[in-house]
Amino acid sequence: MHPIEVFIKGLLDFLRGSKDKAIKVNDIEAYRDAINKIDSPELRNSEIIKDFKDSTITVNKTEGNTYNIYIIDKDADEIVDKLVERLKSEKDKENVPKVNVFPAEEKINYLGFKDDEKELDKKYTSLYAQLNDRHKALLALAIDITKHYSEKQADIADATKRSTAEKYGDYGLKFCNLWTQGYLKNIFSMLAEGLANSNEPDKIHIDTTITGFINEADSIEFAHKYSDVVKTAIKVNNSLTLKKDYVAVHGLGSAAEKAKKVVEKVKEAGSEYKIVTKDGKRRFSKIWYKGEHGSYIYSLVEKLL
Amino acid sequence: MAKESFQSARWEDFKDGELALFLNEDTRDKLFSKIGYSVDKQGFLVDDKIKERVKINGIEIKPSDIKGILAGSHIFIRNIGDLAEVLAQRNEIKIRPTDKS
Numbered sequence: 001m002h003p004i005e006v007f008i009k010g011l012l013d014f015l016r017g018s019k020d021k022a023i024k025v026n027d028i029e030a031y032r033d034a035i036n037k038i039d040s041p042e043l044r045n046s047e048i049i050k051d052f053k054d055s056t057i058t059v060n061k062t063e064g065n066t067y068n069i070y071i072i073d074k075d076a077d078e079i080v081d082k083l084v085e086r087l088k089s090e091k092d093k094e095n096v097p098k099v100n101v102f103p104a105e106e107k108i109n110y111l112g113f114k115d116d117e118k119e120l121d122k123k124y125t126s127l128y129a130q131l132n133d134r135h136k137a138l139l140a141l142a143i144d145i146t147k148h149y150s151e152k153q154a155d156i157a158d159a160t161k162r163s164t165a166e167k168y169g170d171y172g173l174k175f176c177n178l179w180t181q182g183y184l185k186n187i188f189s190m191l192a193e194g195l196a197n198s199n200e201p202d203k204i205h206i207d208t209t210i211t212g213f214i215n216e217a218d219s220i221e222f223a224h225k226y227s228d229v230v231k232t233a234i235k236v237n238n239s240l241t242l243k244k245d246y247v248a249v250h251g252l253g254s255a256a257e258k259a260k261k262v263v264e265k266v267k268e269a270g271s272e273y274k275i276v277t278k279d280g281k282r283r284f285s286k287i288w289y290k291g292e293h294g295s296y297i298y299s300l301v302e303k304l305l
Numbered sequence: 306m307a308k309e310s311f312q313s314a315r316w317e318d319f320k321d322g323e324l325a326l327f328l329n330e331d332t333r334d335k336l337f338s339k340i341g342y343s344v345d346k347q348g349f350l351v352d353d354k355i356k357e358r359v360k361i362n363g364i365e366i367k368p369s370d371i372k373g374i375l376a377g378s379h380i381f382i383r384n385i386g387d388l389a390e391v392l393a394q395r396n397e398i399k400i401r402p403t404d405k406s
Contacts, residue, residue, distance in 0.1 A: 065322040071332055083326065084339040087379075101336065101374040104327040108385050110373050111325045114392060115399070122402035137389035140398045144385075160385055167386025 022047045029070075035105060068111065070104060107159045118143040121185075127192040130201045135210055138164070138172055142179035149180065154253050158225055174214050177222040181250050186300035187213050217297075219244040223251040223259035233265035240269045245294035247273075248287040248301075256284040274298075334368050340379070344368060350381075361387060 023046050025031040034048045060068040071080060087099055102110040118140050120128060128139065141164050148157035165173045178184040191206055219239035221232050232249070239247040249266075251259025260279075263286045269275065273288040276298070289298045328336060341353045348367050350359040358365045361383055373382045375391055382388045392398045 066325065067322045068325045068327065070327045080332070080336065080339075083324070084336065086324075087336075087340045087374075099323075099374075100325045101333065102325065102327055103333060103372055104329050106372065108372075110382075110385065110388055111327075113385055113388060114397075117399040117401035119403045120400050122404065125400060125402045128400060133390065133393040136393040136398060137386070140392070141386065141389050163384035164386050164389075166384050167390070172386065 021045075022049050024049045032104070032109075035107060066115075107156055108163065109156075113140075113144060119147075123192055124185075124188050127188055127195055127206070130195065130203050130206050131210075132203070132207050134168070135175075135207065138168060138175040139179070141172070142176040142184075145176050146180045149253055152253075154225075157253075161224070171214060174217060174220075177250075178214060178217060178220070180252060181222070181301065183217065183220070183297070183300050184210070184213070219246060220248045221250070221262070223249065223255040223262055225255060225258070227255070227258050227262070229258065229261045229265065232262045236262065236266050240267070240273075240288060243270065243272075243290075245291050246287070246289045246297040248285065251284045253282050256280075256282060259284045259286070330369075333371075337368060337371075 023034055025034050025048060031048065031050060059070075069079070069083075083099065100111065100114070120139075120143065128136065131139065141160060145157045145160050145164075148154070148160065161173060161176060164176055168175070175184070187210060191209060195201055195206070219236075221236055223232060236247060236249055247269075249259050249262050251257070251262075263277075263284075266286075269288045272290045274290065274294075276285070276287045276289075278285045287298060287301075289295060326336075337350070342359065343351050343353050344367075345351050345358070349365045350368055350371070351357065352359050359381060360366065361370075361381055366381065366383065370383050371381050372384055373388065374380065375382060375388070380391055382391065389398070
């Protein structure tokens with residue numbers, strides 16, 4: 001290598017941060033696996049080198065007549081040209097053969113989200129059919145996030161949460177957190193029961209009840225990887241100073257420690273509050289509640305703590 | 306999910322099926338241009354046929370904002386939230402009732 005190239009390489013390494021080791025991956029599945037684990041201890045500070053010389057195209061035939069085609073580089077031009085013809089033919093038509101295009105290097109598996117079934121307690125399925133599109137989408141995202149947390153894929157769960165917040169703002173984030181933590185499941189149970197006992201579903205009542213609860217839950221804080229401990233503690237302290245009926249801090253998985261740090265900075269609450277602390281292995285909660293309304297919200301989550 | 310992989314795919318092997326492409330960013334951007342989209346001076350994606358900027362929920366987008374194209378009618382998505390919404394609107398979210406609470 002020419003000395004100038006050596007110098008530039010050294011400079012680039014310095015600017016990028018030097019890597020301890022290099023991981024060579026030979027196909028897209030291995031590459032996706034490595035990207036998904038990039039923050040894990042075994043791959044941290046590693047450089048992932050793509051070596052797809054013998055694997056410009058990989059096709060996975062799934063059940064039915066669906067093909068997942070991984071196209072890595074320009075050597076796949078012939079196939080791409082055929083696909084272009086097909087995509088062009090789709091542009092002006094509806095209900096044409098399906099082509100979906102997703103990025104190969106994302107943590108989130110878009111096709112998996114699209115094709116995998118979302119498991120939902122059967123007592124909620126009638127209710128699901130009555131939700132508006134926004135709540136249906138948020139429920140699908142919330143189920144997906146919960147699944148990733150339970151499978152210890154916190155990085156994918158966090159990425160999905162960030163994406164949900166980009167699309168649906170604080171409301172969407174709160175929806176997912178309240179579902180994961182169990183509050184919304186109880187609201188759903190109540191609505192499902194009402195639905196079973198009524199002759200005609202009242203979609204407006206269902207949507208306004210869910211929206212009302214989420215908007216009302218402004219003093220429930222969910223710690224996450226990127227939470228600012230001081231800011232979150234200030235919000236909790238403000239809620240306690242304002243004597244809100246129900247104030248809570250929750251942390252799930254790696255965020256449990258973050259939630260504990262928030263609680264350490266929370267001042268002593270008034271004597272009118274009942275206080276509950278649950279410190280589990282991968283879950284931490286502290287709740288302050290008072291009065292009839294506070295007791296009602298506590299009842300929604302009590303059994304799940 | 307049953308999987309079958311092979312290195313040198315032939316178009317005939319899958320031309321009639323439903324396809325999902327996984328592209329890196331460079332290849333994806335090239336694909337955009339080949340199927341009738343360009344980028345204007347401000348960097349926004351333009352539909353060459355109607356000479357208008359592509360919008361997602363009223364927001365003009367740059368190629369780097371796009372995380373995927375959905376089947377039929379070239380529906381662009383920026384994130385998994387967009388995908389969830391499109392699936393909800395099409396009633397294509399797959400729900401499996403379970404006994405789990």
